[in-house]
């Protein structure tokens with residue numbers, strides 16, 4: 158095909174039979190996926206250039222196309238996992254030149270490649286459209302969005318959550334976007350929180366178990382099991398991977414006090430960066446020690462309070478004043494670290510950035526524990542009962558849930 162368009166052939170549309178790409182996400186035209194039709198396909202040197210009816214065009218390297226063949230020999234028909242091994246392909250060296258491809262055909266909805274070794278690869282045009290190199294494959298997941306002044310969490314009715322996928326999608330989307338969402342008017346039943354969690358994924362266990370009770374108990378090993386107020390914090394920052402998502406389900410709440418409060422750690426970090434860049438740098442560049450100890454455990458990690466991703470955006474907040482361990486820093490950095498920590502804490506305390514609410518029996522709050530801080534006011538256990546049940550979930554399970562719901 159050194160002539161440039163030796164395989165630029167046009168064929169009439171051959172019907173609606175979709176090509177199975179071993180992919181559960183929607184990609185077929187007309188099923189909520191790309192509506193554009195394939196208009197041309199040109200094999201040239203080591204790539205195939207495709208154009209669609211809406212103007213999109215893209216180049217696909219031959220080696221990429223061969224690697225993504227979805228036939229039963231190249232993808233396991235049950236698991237959909239890749240069987241093709243580029244390392245063992247004798248054709249591989251020839252993908253760099255123009256000899257690997259024997260012929261190319263296409264119609265509005267498919268591309269068929271015949272390789273020099275006789276192997277045939279068929280691609281659905283909508284699937285290729287979604288995966289055009291240089292075009293981002295839409296993630297299906299909402300972008301985390303910092304709270305602005307006046308932010309209020311979305312509320313979803315428990316009946317809508319369990320009853321239809323729309324209510325469930327709305328709840329998951331709000332949690333991924335805002336890091337905080339409410340579920341209202343559920344049953345006051347023990348373990349309802351476990352049923353909700355397990356409808357999404359396995360509960361994430363910690364040294365406090367898979368599912369925990371929040372109420373005042375004798376001889377507590379954790380401040381949450383007392384009646385004292387809890388300053389804003391993230392749970393278990395002393396773990397290498399703290400739990401991602403926390404669910405707190407209210408069963409009883411008639412004691413005086415005990416109001417819950419939340420603050421967006423990512424938004425607070427951005428405010429700190431804007432107002433006190435030096436403090437932001439100190440908290441994001443200085444690992445400190447977090448540690449929990451009781452008779453059977455000593456769980457410790459050294460990480461910064463504000464962890465940044467490769468682009469410099471906050472990825473995780475670790476803030477929990479009562480399990481901060483000895484501050485072990487060089488002498489000339491100790492005062493600067495305390496100043497920065499105080500500045501961040503003051504921003505977190507600002508009323509305009511906080512959400513305060515009183516959980517009602519049958520109400521559940523869910524939040525991103527690695528982004529949103531939570532706390533509660535002291536309550537008086539002599540005025541009534543307060544009982545919450547909680548558990549944790551991995552973010553992977555939440556994202557997976559939304560992708561499955563969108564199929």
Ligand SMILES: [Fe+2]
Pocket residue numbers: 381390391392531
């Ligand atoms: Fe907590």
